[in-house]
Amino acid sequence: MRSLKPDYFDAPVFSHIYIEKEILSHPRTRQLLERFPGIPRIEIDHYKDVFCRQKQDYGLQQRSRKLILAGRREHFLYEGAPVCQDFGNRHFYYSSCVMNCIYDCEYCYLKGMYPSGHLVVFVNLEDYFRAVAQKLREHPVYLCVSYDSDLAALEKLLGTCELWTEFAAKHPDLTIEIRTKSANGAMWDRQEPLPNIVYAFTLSPQRIVEQSEHRTPSAQARVSCAVEGMAKGFPVRLCFDPMLYCADWQQEYGSLLQQIDRELEERQMTWEQVRDVSVGTFRISKEYMRILRAKEPDSLVTQFPYENVDGVYQYPPKLKQQMEQWMIEELSGRISKECIYHEYRT
Amino acid sequence: MIHIVCALYQEAHFLITHYQLKKRNDFHRLQVFENTERGLRVLVTGVGMLRAAMAVSIATERLKVAEHDLLWNIGSCAASFEASPGTVFLCNKLIEEPTGCTFYPDILYRHPFEERAVVSRMTPMTGEPEPGLLYDMEASGVYQAGISDYGPHRMLFIKVVSDYGKGTPDATALQCLMDEAGETILPFLERFLSFHAGQEQSATGQTEEEWEQRLVRDLHCSVTMEHELMQLLRYCALADRNVRDELERDYGQGVLPCRSKREGKQYLEKLKAGLF
Numbered sequence: 001m002r003s004l005k006p007d008y009f010d011a012p013v014f015s016h017i018y019i020e021k022e023i024l025s026h027p028r029t030r031q032l033l034e035r036f037p038g039i040p041r042i043e044i045d046h047y048k049d050v051f052c053r054q055k056q057d058y059g060l061q062q063r064s065r066k067l068i069l070a071g072r073r074e075h076f077l078y079e080g081a082p083v084c085q086d087f088g089n090r091h092f093y094y095s096s097c098v099m100n101c102i103y104d105c106e107y108c109y110l111k112g113m114y115p116s117g118h119l120v121v122f123v124n125l126e127d128y129f130r131a132v133a134q135k136l137r138e139h140p141v142y143l144c145v146s147y148d149s150d151l152a153a154l155e156k157l158l159g160t161c162e163l164w165t166e167f168a169a170k171h172p173d174l175t176i177e178i179r180t181k182s183a184n185g186a187m188w189d190r191q192e193p194l195p196n197i198v199y200a201f202t203l204s205p206q207r208i209v210e211q212s213e214h215r216t217p218s219a220q221a222r223v224s225c226a227v228e229g230m231a232k233g234f235p236v237r238l239c240f241d242p243m244l245y246c247a248d249w250q251q252e253y254g255s256l257l258q259q260i261d262r263e264l265e266e267r268q269m270t271w272e273q274v275r276d277v278s279v280g281t282f283r284i285s286k287e288y289m290r291i292l293r294a295k296e297p298d299s300l301v302t303q304f305p306y307e308n309v310d311g312v313y314q315y316p317p318k319l320k321q322q323m324e325q326w327m328i329e330e331l332s333g334r335i336s337k338e339c340i341y342h343e344y345r346t
Numbered sequence: 347m348i349h350i351v352c353a354l355y356q357e358a359h360f361l362i363t364h365y366q367l368k369k370r371n372d373f374h375r376l377q378v379f380e381n382t383e384r385g386l387r388v389l390v391t392g393v394g395m396l397r398a399a400m401a402v403s404i405a406t407e408r409l410k411v412a413e414h415d416l417l418w419n420i421g422s423c424a425a426s427f428e429a430s431p432g433t434v435f436l437c438n439k440l441i442e443e444p445t446g447c448t449f450y451p452d453i454l455y456r457h458p459f460e461e462r463a464v465v466s467r468m469t470p471m472t473g474e475p476e477p478g479l480l481y482d483m484e485a486s487g488v489y490q491a492g493i494s495d496y497g498p499h500r501m502l503f504i505k506v507v508s509d510y511g512k513g514t515p516d517a518t519a520l521q522c523l524m525d526e527a528g529e530t531i532l533p534f535l536e537r538f539l540s541f542h543a544g545q546e547q548s549a550t551g552q553t554e555e556e557w558e559q560r561l562v563r564d565l566h567c568s569v570t571m572e573h574e575l576m577q578l579l580r581y582c583a584l585a586d587r588n589v590r591d592e593l594e595r596d597y598g599q600g601v602l603p604c605r606s607k608r609e610g611k612q613y614l615e616k617l618k619a620g621l622f
């Protein structure tokens with residue numbers, strides 16, 4: 001049914017809401033339900049009864065999304081995986097208060113990781129806060145809160161970034177990274193800049209956005225939003241990670257950098273105001289890639305003949321080095337080398 | 347193909363007559379009616395979740411399920427709330443009463459029906475049921491028998507209210523009721539059938555496959571090399587990069603076929619390096 005016409009699908013933001021019985025009366029559940037009057041609500045015992053059913057079709061589900069409201073009972077924090085950039089932080093964790101994303105990047109590892117395309121929102125954020133506070137008693141914590149989703153893209157709906165910001169304001173030993181491809185400028189007006197909340201914008205050339213990052217804001221919108229945030233004093237990281245190959249990648253990524261140059265110039269700002277940048281080419285574990293290729297059979301990104309290096313699929317070494325080196329050199333002319341993060345820090 | 351499971355002939359009558367389905371004579375434990383041109387097959391299974399599950403298993407085994415096939419369950423049910431007889435519901439939750447297990451078909455398509463949960467029982471609903479629910483005797487059996495071949499997104503459960511637990515309609519009344527409900531169900535079904543008719547199976551052409559296999563042989567590919575080569579060719583096809591001409595040239599110049607596995611490996615490396 002993959003090519004069934006789009007209007008066959010039940011397409012509003014969410015067509016159904018599944019709610020765990022246990023959190024039916026949680027204030028955040030009630031708040032969220034108020035936002036979706038008239039949508040069928042289905043009570044469930046456990047989110048996995050829906051999320052982990054066998055033989056689901058991630059692609060179709062992304063065209064008719066369901067919202068699953070649940071309570072997380074354990075695993076509030078995970079240690080960062082080796083393929084993740086840790087930005088020089090020793091105590092690097094990520095947490096997942098939302099599973100899945102409203103965007104649809106062909107190469108998204110969530111497609112390899114999750115059995116379902118539906119969005120799970122854990123409403124019991126207070127339990128996450130408690131778990132982080134406990135870790136903070138042991139050591140400082142660097143926490144990525146938007147790894148298994150794009151929280152900033154969901155901010156209007158969930159307000160999670162705001163809540164994390166309030167929490168971080170009380171815990172200077174905590175640094176939070178909010179990774180996003182969104183361009184929601186309104187979020188800059190809803191919270192105060194904090195030195196320990198880093199907004200990390202993943203930037204791709206427009207051609208890649210159109211080709212592989214479906215439903216995401218344009219390259220220009222993301223750049224404008226990131227620069228606006230910097231202008232308002234928010235710490236902003238620009239992520240050229242994952243860099244994706246296309247025939248004229250140099251020209252495409254060159255145009256992207258020029259887009260940023262122009263945006264900064266228009267606001268009379270410089271690259272010095274960028275907190276830092278990260279550089280990396282696309283890489284994914286062999287296991288996720290196997291699933292991803294089956295789910296995205298016509299995608300140029302997933303079907304690229306990657307090389308398997310110790311269980312991680314990546315571009316052939318020469319190409320990988322060429323792309324990363326080129327980007328690092330380009331950035332070095334713009335921003336201090338200390339602010340460029342790469343697998344092997346420059 | 348859309349496979350529709352009905353417990354009784356009277357429930358399937360509107361489908362059989364509307365689509366002029368022909369009965370197959372090669373099934374004994376269930377009745378099978380079909381119109382292969384329209385891509386529709388109806389299984390009349392007999393009453394009860396076990397019969398329904400068995401029929402789905404037999405049909406699935408014998409008729410093979412294609413990638414885009416759908417499995418629907420259409421039938422009558424009792425309601426424990428106010429709903430006019432003949433009202434059509436789409437079920438978003440199936441509760442199997444004997445086991446207490448619950449199943450959730452994925453409702454991914456726009457539809458004109460109201461949604462409800464259905465409780466599948468071993469016997470017809472009587473007494474004081476839990477309010478707000480539908481009661482049938484097949485849905486959970488169809489779901490469980492179909493899940494591994496169809497997944498939750500290719501199964502739909504449509505139920506028509508026929509009674510309220512205080513006696514069921516006789517055969518004639520049931521057929522009448524279902525025929526009338528058919529007027530709401532058929533336009534919905536028609537959308538899926540039209541799509542099915544226009545669906546193109548994308549398959550690699552035979553000659554393309556033969557050509558690839560020749561290349562695998564001529565490069566003396568190991569399993570890993572074959573996998574790499576196929577991935578490379580797949581990428582080139584998606585990226586509109588014509589490697590075939592280049593390879594044909596090498597055939598013309600005697601570079602291909604390679605003489606050994608080692609040479610094949612080198613050739614593959616060269617091919618990759620030249621592309622990016």
Ligand code: SF4
Pocket residue numbers: 100101102103104105107108109110147148149150180181
């Ligand atoms: S924005 Fe990130 S999380 Fe969302 S689909 Fe794209 S890659 Fe996945």
